Amino acid sequence: MQLKSQPGNRGNILRKRLKNGIPDARDCGSHWETLGGRTRGQTNDSPPHQDLKGGKRAIDLGEGSELIYVPRFLPQHRSWTLFDYLNREIPGPGPPSASLAGLASRLASPLPRDTCYIADQGLPELQYSGYKPTAHSWGDYPPLKDILEAVLEALPGSSFNSLLLNRYKGGSDYVAWHSDDEKLYGPAPEIASVSLGCERDFLLRKKKPTRAAPYGKHLGRKKASQLGTCNSELSFHTKSMALETAQENCLDQHSLVLKHGSLLAMRGFTQRDWLHSIPKRAKAGSIRINLTFRQVQI
Numbered sequence: 001m002q003l004k005s006q007p008g009n010r011g012n013i014l015r016k017r018l019k020n021g022i023p024d025a026r027d028c029g030s031h032w033e034t035l036g037g038r039t040r041g042q043t044n045d046s047p048p049h050q051d052l053k054g055g056k057r058a059i060d061l062g063e064g065s066e067l068i069y070v071p072r073f074l075p076q077h078r079s080w081t082l083f084d085y086l087n088r089e090i091p092g093p094g095p096p097s098a099s100l101a102g103l104a105s106r107l108a109s110p111l112p113r114d115t116c117y118i119a120d121q122g123l124p125e126l127q128y129s130g131y132k133p134t135a136h137s138w139g140d141y142p143p144l145k146d147i148l149e150a151v152l153e154a155l156p157g158s159s160f161n162s163l164l165l166n167r168y169k170g171g172s173d174y175v176a177w178h179s180d181d182e183k184l185y186g187p188a189p190e191i192a193s194v195s196l197g198c199e200r201d202f203l204l205r206k207k208k209p210t211r212a213a214p215y216g217k218h219l220g221r222k223k224a225s226q227l228g229t230c231n232s233e234l235s236f237h238t239k240s241m242a243l244e245t246a247q248e249n250c251l252d253q254h255s256l257v258l259k260h261g262s263l264l265a266m267r268g269f270t271q272r273d274w275l276h277s278i279p280k281r282a283k284a285g286s287i288r289i290n291l292t293f294r295q296v297q298i
Ligand SMILES: O=C(O)CCC(=O)C(=O)O
Pocket: 164, 166, 175, 180, 193, 202, 258, 276, 278, 290, 292
């Protein structure tokens, strides 16, 4: 199954619609909007998908990369209970209006969102975006162990021994283009991501093969940002680079709205061949908590 090709005038449309140099996800590539378990606004160039049992959808990105999306993974009530628990219990400054101590902690954080790392004991240390999070134990947050079990039940055959939690306090918190291709996850890691609270756009775009790295050996998160081809979390992306990068990547870009209580798994070569991001969204006014389950290789 292959993606259909994109119309040739996308670059011009994109140029017109660029606001402040930042492209809108909906101007480029395909956009899937799932509402109540049904796909709305699916374009001809959406990647092929297959509806599986239990409301699961398998989305084929081609060349061995695949997504599994379960819009109603957790019942609404359970999702809100978990959201409230995590929003209260996880460390970090919390909502922007919180305390002075919170503000200080926010200023000290190198990332444009709050994060919390939970892992089995004895795993190799995680380091990403120049940041080395301290690992908490599952026992510190017992409801997360229950969610891990539910994820494993929804994704038979998968295994996860760690969790990176992200709290987006509003529309200006984001995660920049990256792939979770750190060596400690192995060559074809599966990442399972549970979303709670405010809906946000999840963007995917195919990595470009480079002369230095022939097809199949692409730039990872660190190298891409060093070379300026990818938006680093800690540095600015100039307008011209944003325009150039958006046009070049228009051919293979998709977006998905991640619903409250949904589960998204990235599988196969998705981390090797694709980048993903949660861009800033002025209209995303409330908090979103995201749990990404990962398997650190031992
Ligand atoms: O918040 C999300 O949905 C994605 C987070 C992510 O990509 C990450 O933590 O690596």
